[in-house]
Structure formats: C-alpha cells, structure tokens
Amino acid sequence: MQLDPLLLALLKKIPDPEKGWPAAQRVRWFKIFAMNVSQIYDGDDEPVEMKIEQDKAAN
Numbered sequence: 001m002q003l004d005p006l007l008l009a010l011l012k013k014i015p016d017p018e019k020g021w022p023a024a025q026r027v028r029w030f031k032i033f034a035m036n037v038s039q040i041y042d043g044d045d046e047p048v049e050m051k052i053e054q055d056k057a058a059n
C-alpha cells in the first residue's frame with residue numbers, strides 16, 4: 001500500500017497499546033489526521049469538513 005508520507009508519519013505517532021493514549025490526545029490526533037487526508041485527497045475546491053469530538057458523557 002502506498003500512502004502519502006505525511007499520513008505515514010502521523011500513523012507512526014500512535015503509541016504502543018501498553019503505553020496508553022488518553023482520549024483527549026486521540027481526539028486531537030484524529031482531527032489532525034482527518035485534516036491531512038482532506039488536504040491530500042480532496043483538493044482545494046472541495047475540502048471535506050468533519051466534526052470529531054470526545055463524548056464527555058461516555059467518560
């Protein structure tokens with residue numbers, strides 16, 4: 001599979017499961033990843049916007 005180097009770099013930032021990954025940091029990572037996917041694949045004319053947030057009630 002060929003992925004953009006930026007996406008590969010972001011995927012490498014995911015910590016090992018043993019280290020844990022706080023929900024707020026995961027939400028931030030997903031937002032950054034989604035923005036970069038849109039930048040790479042959507043072009044300037046049709047950017048896709050997504051809403052990614054932590055459900056406070058679930059904690």
